[in-house]
Amino acid sequence: MIDSSVFQGKKAAYFTLGCKLNFSETSTFARMLEDLGVKTAEKGEPADICLINTCSVTETADSKCRQQIRKMSKEHPGAFIIVTGCYAQLSPQEIGKIDGVDLILGSNEKGELVQFLSERLGSPRTDEGCSEAFVTPKVKDIRSFVPSCSRGNRTRYWLKVQDGCDYFCTYCTIPFARGNSRNPSIASLVAQARQAAEEGGKEIVLTGVNIGDFGKTTGESFLDLVKALDEIEEVKRYRISSLEPDLISPELIDYCAKSRAFMPHFHIPLQSGSDEVLTLMHRHYDTRLFREKILSIKEAMPDAFLGIDVMVGCRGETPECFGETYELLSSLPVTQLHVFPYSERPGTAALKIPYSVTAKEKKARSQRLLELSDKKTETFYALYNNKVREVLLEKASRGKVMQGFTDNYIRVSLKASPSIDIASLDNQIVKLRMQHRGKDQMDGMME
Numbered sequence: 001m002i003d004s005s006v007f008q009g010k011k012a013a014y015f016t017l018g019c020k021l022n023f024s025e026t027s028t029f030a031r032m033l034e035d036l037g038v039k040t041a042e043k044g045e046p047a048d049i050c051l052i053n054t055c056s057v058t059e060t061a062d063s064k065c066r067q068q069i070r071k072m073s074k075e076h077p078g079a080f081i082i083v084t085g086c087y088a089q090l091s092p093q094e095i096g097k098i099d100g101v102d103l104i105l106g107s108n109e110k111g112e113l114v115q116f117l118s119e120r121l122g123s124p125r126t127d128e129g130c131s132e133a134f135v136t137p138k139v140k141d142i143r144s145f146v147p148s149c150s151r152g153n154r155t156r157y158w159l160k161v162q163d164g165c166d167y168f169c170t171y172c173t174i175p176f177a178r179g180n181s182r183n184p185s186i187a188s189l190v191a192q193a194r195q196a197a198e199e200g201g202k203e204i205v206l207t208g209v210n211i212g213d214f215g216k217t218t219g220e221s222f223l224d225l226v227k228a229l230d231e232i233e234e235v236k237r238y239r240i241s242s243l244e245p246d247l248i249s250p251e252l253i254d255y256c257a258k259s260r261a262f263m264p265h266f267h268i269p270l271q272s273g274s275d276e277v278l279t280l281m282h283r284h285y286d287t288r289l290f291r292e293k294i295l296s297i298k299e300a301m302p303d304a305f306l307g308i309d310v311m312v313g314c315r316g317e318t319p320e321c322f323g324e325t326y327e328l329l330s331s332l333p334v335t336q337l338h339v340f341p342y343s344e345r346p347g348t349a350a351l352k353i354p355y356s357v358t359a360k361e362k363k364a365r366s367q368r369l370l371e372l373s374d375k376k377t378e379t380f381y382a383l384y385n386n387k388v389r390e391v392l393l394e395k396a397s398r399g400k401v402m403q404g405f406t407d408n409y410i411r412v413s414l415k416a417s418p419s420i421d422i423a424s425l426d427n428q429i430v431k432l433r434m435q436h437r438g439k440d441q442m443d444g445m446m447e
Contacts, residue, residue: 002036002114002115002118003118004036004037004118006118006121007033007036007037007038007117007118007121008037009037010033010037010038010039010048010049010121011038011039011040011041011045011046011047011048011049012030012033012038012039012040012041012047012048012049012050012051013040013041013047013049013050013051013072013075013076013079014026014029014030014040014050014051014052014053015050015051015052015053015068015072016052016053017052017053017054017055017061017064017065017068017085018053018054018055018057018061018085018086019055019057019207020158020205020207020241021148021158021160021163021207021208021209021241022053022054022055022085023053023158024148024149024150024158024159024160024207025053025084025085025146025148025160026051026053027148027150027151027158028146028147028148028149028150029051029053029084029113030051030150031150032113032114033049033114033117036114041076046075046076046077046079047076047079048076048078048079048080049079049080049082049117049121050072050073050076050079050080050081050082051082051083051084052065052068052069052072052081052082052083052084052085053084053085054083054084054085054086054087054088055085055086055087056085056086056087056089056090056091056173056177056345057086057172057173057174057340057343058340058341058343058345059343059344059345060343061087061343062087062091065083065085065087065095066095066098069081069083069095069098069100069101070098070099070100073098073099073100073101079100080102080103080117080120080121081100081101081102081103082102082103082104082105082113082117083095083101083103083104083105084104084105084106084113086173086174086177086178087177088104088105088106089106089107089176089177089178090173090176090177092104092106102120103116103117103120107144107163107177107178107179111144111146111147145163145182145183145184145217146160146163147160147184147188147192148160148207149192149193149195149196149204151196151201154394155202155203155392155393155394155395155404155426155427156201156203156204156205156239156392157196157201157203157204157205158204158205158207159189159192159193159196159204159205159206159207160207160208161183161184161189161206161207161208161211161214161225162181162182162183162208162209162210162211162213162214163178163179163181163182163183163208163209164178164179164180164181164182164209164210165178165180165181165209165210165213166180166181166210166213166216167210167244167282167284168282169271169281169282169283170280170281170282170348170349170350170353171281171311171314171315171342171345171348171350172345172348173345173347173348174209176347178209181209181210181213181216181217182216182217183208183213183214183215183216183217183218184217184218185218185220186218186220186224186225186228189225189228189229190228190229190232193229193232193235194232194234196235197232197234197235198234200427201235202235202236202237202392202427202429203235203236203237203238203239203392204229204235204237204238204239205238205239205240205241206225206229206238206239206240206241207241208241210244210247211240211241211242211243212243212244212246212247212248213244213247222247222252223249223251223252223255226238226240226252226255226256226259226262227255229261230259230260230261230262232261233260235261236261236392236429237261237263237392237407238261238262238263239262239263239265239409240256240262240265240266240267241267242267242268242269242309243266243267243268244268244269244284244285245268245269245270245285245289245290245293246284246285246289248266248268248293248297250296253293253296253297253300253301254300256300256301257300257301263407263408263409264301264303264304264305264407264408265304265305265307265407265408265409266297266304266305266306266307267307267308267309267338268290268293268294268306268307268308268309269308269309270290270308270309270310270325270328270329271283271309271310271311271314272310272311272314272317272321272325273287273290273310273324273325273326273327273328273329274287274317274320274321274322274324274325275287275324276316276321277314277316277317277321277325280314280315280316280350280353281314281350282349287324287328290328291328291332294306294332294333294334295332295333298333303407303408304408305335305336305380305408305409305410306333306334306335306336307334307335307336307337307338307409308329308334308336308337308338309338309340310325310329310337310338310339310340310369311340311341311342312325312339312340312341312342312357312362312365312366312369313341313342313357313361313362313365313366314342314350314357315342315344315350315351315353315354315355315356315357316353316355317342317355317357318355322365325369326368326369326372329369329372330372334376335376335377335380335409336373336376336377336380336440337369337370337372337373337376339366339369339370339373340366341359341362341363341366342357342362374439374440377439377440378438378439378440380410381410381436381439381440381441381442382436384406384410384434384436384442385434385435385436386433386434386435387433387434388431388432388433388434388447389406389407389408389410389412389431389432389434390406390407390429390430390431390432391404391405391406391412391414391429391430391431391432391444392404392405392427392428392429393414393425393426393427393428393429393430394426394427395423395426395427401413401414401415401416402414402415402416402422402425402426406434410434410442411440411442412432412434412442412443412444413441413442413443413444414432414443414444414445414446415443420446430446430447431446431447432444432445432446432447433445433446433447
């Protein structure tokens with residue numbers, strides 16, 4: 001039984017690290033607490049409750065999580081500190097040693113946040129806080145699916161369609177943090193999307209750990225889901241957050257190319273452009289398949305924005321292997337590279353691979369790929385100079401510049417002027433003539 005009275009008059013502060021899925025879940029947590037009367041604390045305002053949603057994809061991510069926990073504890077003395085997310089699931093005892101932490105929520109318990117918080121807030125507590133954090137994670141049995149469809153303080157909604165992963169790549173701890181692949185029914189997701197539309201949502205981003213695996217729980221398919229969501233005419237745009245190359249079917253490409261609302265925008269993890277390294281990583285595809293998918297998408301959707309994840313400096317990546325990655329990406333019509341250095345994670349099979357790359361070399365390789373990415377993005381943006389495209393605008397910050405994205409994910413800035421009522425354009429899709437200012441900067445003018 002939840003005692004809602006313990007939440008009355010409380011204020012909460014939130015901080016999210018990591019992927020879009022984490023942002024989706026944090027905004028859902030915020031909505032749950034808001035429904036109980038908890039207000040979001042303004043910047044600089046003390047909060048009674050602090051929630052930190054963590055990431056553990058790299059050692060750097062772990063370090064940032066610890067820093068943020070300590071920072072929020074210092075900025076909000078006496079606040080009830082909750083830590084959740086992948087780092088909380090993988091290293092709860094480590095987090096429990098940080099002063100000020102009161103509640104650590106594992107993957108199974110996220111849906112019970114309000115119940116846990118109600119019980120803990122209702123318990124006697126000294127001014128110094130709890131002497132020991134209440135730790136919930138159960139690493140070996142992660143089966144629950146916690147629904148999430150929320151927008152937080154943004155225009156776009158994030159709809160969680162899948163959780164967990166069955167791939168067990170040698171460098172990754174996500175299956176241990178998130179559990180096996182699982183999903184809700186298409187019917188339940190359609191209902192959530194309709195609710196978002198009723199709230200005024202025009203764009204929904206489909207999120208998950210490995211969303212191409214959708215359907216394992218329910219016997220449905222990701223293509224079935226895409227088709228069902230496309231029928232909700234009130235939702236004007238959908239984006240697919242990330243799809244493994246081997247799970248992008250020709251049927252999906254063909255459908256998205258003709259779709260009413262699925263945008264020409266794909267985020268695809270490559271990780272390495274070397275077949276030797278992909279084998280060491282236990283990835284489920286090779287460079288030939290990756291190339292075929294990229295060219296197929298571009299043939300069906302010439303305007304498509306293609307964002308690619310690339311890991312550099314992983315074990316086994318010799319200079320020759322990195323060279324293969326660079327050449328592959330140079331030769332393909334990709335738009336932007338999301339580059340991140342390999343980080344050794346305890347308990348992963350990659351630690352058994354003998355060849356390692358120095359931190360200095362990882363940095364040098366990352367820089368080369370980032371420079372390539374800048375060239376690719378600038379070339380892509382330049383194609384649309386002086387072109388008119390529809391842009392979904394998001395609220396301006398203190399009347400300065402309103403920004404938004406075209407259907408193919410070009411960020412466009414619309415400056416305030418006496419002739420334009422900026423406030424009225426929030427969450428509106430408008431036609432803008434674009435002027436390329438170099439690199440990834442595009443200005444828009446009302447048509």
